[in-house]
Amino acid sequence: MAIITEEEEEEDTKTLIPPKDSDFSKSESTVKKKNPKPQSQNPFPFWFYFTLIFSLATIIFTSLSLFSSHNDPRSWFLSLPPALRQHYSDGRTIKVQVNPDESPIEVFVSESGSVHTENVVIVHGLGLSSFAFKEVIQSLGSKGVHGVAVDLPGNGFSDKSMVVIGGGDREIGFVARVKEVYGLIQEKGVFWAFDQMVETGDLPYEEIIKLQNSKRRSLKAIELGSEETARVLGQVIDTLGLAPMHLVLHDSALGLASNWVSENYQSVRSLTLIDSSISPALPLWILNVPGVREVLLGFSFGFQKLVSFRCSKEMTLSQVEAHRILLKGRNGREAVVASLKKLNHSFDIGQWGNSDGISGIPMQVIWSREGSKEWSEEGQCVAKSLPKAKFFTHSGSRWPQESKSVELADYISEFVSQLPRSTRRVTEEPIPEKVQKLLEEAKAGGDHDHHHGHGHAHAGYTDAYGLGEEMTT
Structure with a gap:
């Protein structure tokens, strides 16, 4: 039993022996490598670029809004x-x-x-x-x-300026062409474009551009x-x-x-x-x-x-x-x-x-x-x-x-x-044929009613110009 106890004490003693300095430094470095401490980052670059991008975006959107409201x-x-x-x-x-x-x-x-x-x-x-x-x-x-x-x-x-419908052969950019082709396909349908491709063997670009030019609205300076x-x-x-x-x-x-x-x-x-x-x-x-x-x-x-x-x-x-x-x-x-x-x-x-x-x-x-x-x-x-x-x-x-x-x-x-006073020329506009016919009918009806002793025949005069409600005969 004593031997067993002594061996246990020796083992305990071995475990209690402090490691050498060199061993401690090695283990410490190993721990540092396994669990590195987070380093504090400088926030200045992030906020600098964020502010710069935000400012540029604000300037662009403001310019676009001013340009759109300019006209x-x-x-x-x-x-x-x-x-x-x-x-x-x-x-x-x-x-x-x-x-x-x-x-x-x-x-x-x-x-x-x-x-x-x-x-x-x-x-x-x-x-x-x-x-x-x-x-x-x-x-x-x-x-x-x-x-x-x-x-x-x-x-x-x-x-x-005036609105002109139809852009003719006006040159447009690549992005605008893509948008026009896409818009026409949306309007006509995908199968329309597919049928045209089957018939002609090619995308109907010329026809698409021709149709879009005929509908394009633009401003032309007077x-x-x-x-x-x-x-x-x-x-x-x-x-x-x-x-x-x-x-x-x-x-x-x-x-x-x-x-x-x-x-x-x-x-x-x-x-x-x-x-x-x-x-x-x-x-x-x-x-x-x-x-x-x-x-x-x-x-x-x-x-x-x-x-x-x-x-x-x-x-x-x-x-x-x-x-x-x-x-x-x-x-x-x-x-x-x-x-x-x-x-x-x-x-x-x-x-x-x-x-x-x-x-x-x-x-x-x-x-x-x-x-x-x-x-x-x-x-x-x-x-x-x-x-x-x-x-x-x-x-x-x-x-x-x-x-x-x-x-x-x-x-x-x-x-x-110092000059003689101007004389205005007053010209009477001709009465439309339809109105003249109504006036003659009203006048004829008035003469007939007067012969019969009725005094309400002239009620149709104002109605001929749309000022009354009904024409009385």
């Missing part, structure tokens, strides 16, 4: 400054048809003064609008003249030349019943409206040219240069410098900003640039002014005396080309309508007052 009429109108919204509220829109094969568009018109007085119609040049002449027509109204300012299509509050301007002016004047009237043309409006004046000189009582030229004062060609156009129309500072250098140094910052907003919004830039290409730069003002019909119109030329030397010389050339026209100078720049509105209104109203 939305309601969003664009609500973003306008109060002066522009008030100007729109004070005016009216008229439906006109620029080309016979196109849908009608809306033209904005601003008026001031009594309609029973002399009518003065003001047409602006490219890049401007009726907003520039709001103070002029208000001053004319206070002087007893009915002032009307028209926004030519592509400018101001008039329509600047291109305004002299012929289009003539149609617009004729419809506006006829709709408002302004003829005969006194016409005022500013800047490049001379080249745009010259055809209409030549064809309708009987309706023009007088003609006033304010710093009129074939090329607009605002260099619109620069708005077709990528990069430059974004800077000029995107920032007030750049556009103000351009206007101050070429058009007017007297305009306030709010006035320049209003013109920038109207020129930028709703595809306005595209419209004026397209219209600039259609201007007749070979227009001869002397030949036009001395032609039959035009030479008999009382005419005055109002020119800037504060412009450059070259511009003053051009004014002298215009005066020599139109020897029958009265020549005056004003104290403003090439865009004097806002800073010198009272001065211009004085020139116009005084010139109009």
